[in-house]
Every structure is written in structure tokens, then in C-alpha cells.
Amino acid sequence: MDVVVADTGRCMGHGNCVAAAPDIFDLGDDGIVVVSNPQVDEENRGRITDAVNSCPVGVLRIESA
Numbered sequence: 001m002d003v004v005v006a007d008t009g010r011c012m013g014h015g016n017c018v019a020a021a022p023d024i025f026d027l028g029d030d031g032i033v034v035v036s037n038p039q040v041d042e043e044n045r046g047r048i049t050d051a052v053n054s055c056p057v058g059v060l061r062i063e064s065a
């Protein structure tokens with residue numbers, strides 16, 4: 001199973017990832033990304049890939065768990 005992970009220390013809070021996949025990503029009260037549902041499956045892989053590619057500072061990546 002693949003998972004999506006965030007290098008939160010570099011998140012600038014742009015929110016592009018939330019727009020691409022709102023069921024996967026959220027912004028916390030501090031404006032930093034929270035991965036609420038990290039598991040990547042065949043149903044959500046396209047949206048998560050779009051979110052990863054939409055992050056302007058490269059915070060997000062998909063890893064094999």
C-alpha cells in the first residue's frame with residue numbers, strides 16, 4: 001500500500017493540495033497541511049497525484065509503505 005506524506009516544515013499553506021483532493025488533505029489551525037487520509041488506492045491515486053504535482057514547494061510525495 002502506498003501512502004502520501006508531507007514534509008510539513010516546508011509547507012507554505014497555499015492550499016492547492018486541499019483543492020485537488022479535499023478528502024485527503026486539510027489545513028490545520030496553523031495553516032499547515034494535515035494529511036487526514038494518507039492511504040493511496042486506485043480510486044484516489046489520480047487526485048493525490050494531482051495534489052502532489054500542484055504543490056509549488058514540493059512538500060508532498062507518495063511512498064511505498
Ligand code: SF4
Pocket residue numbers: 006010011012013014015016017018032033054055056057058059060
Ligand atoms: S499545496 Fe503544498 S504548500 Fe500548499 S498547503 Fe498543500 S502541501 Fe502546503
